[in-house]
Amino acid sequence: MTIDLIFKIAxxxxxxxxxxxxxxxxxxxxxxxxxxxxxxILVLFWIVPYIYELFETIKKLFTL
Structure with a gap:
């Protein structure tokens, strides 16, 4: 996540x-x-890929 996304949301x-x-x-x-x-809805479209990436990382972490 970049700082640019935070500025866009703000x-x-x-x-x-x-x-x-x-x-x-x-x-x-x-x-x-x-x-x-x-x-x-606009902000959710921006954030959903990051949430998906977070869940994928968590799934990889617990399937060691």
């Missing part, structure tokens, strides 16, 4: 929170929810 979090606040104050709660959900 940027998505900041962007989603700002958009969420703007949409909630303008009365568009449904679009604010969809924006939050889209940010979560």
């Amino acid at each position: 940027a998505v979090g900041i962007l989603v929170s700002v958009l969420n606040q703007i949409l909630k104050h303008s009365g568009r709660d449904e679009q604010a929810f969809i924006t939050s959900l889209a940010g979560l």
Whole structure:
């Protein structure tokens, strides 16, 4: 995992929170929810390969 991924996740979090606040104050709660959900899915797509790699490493460790 690189530091670049952490910065990307932080940027998505900041962007989603700002958009969420703007949409909630303008009365568009449904679009604010969809924006939050889209940010979560995007970050999960970035993180899933690292989680898979972690589980593969753990599996290799215990099958000595």
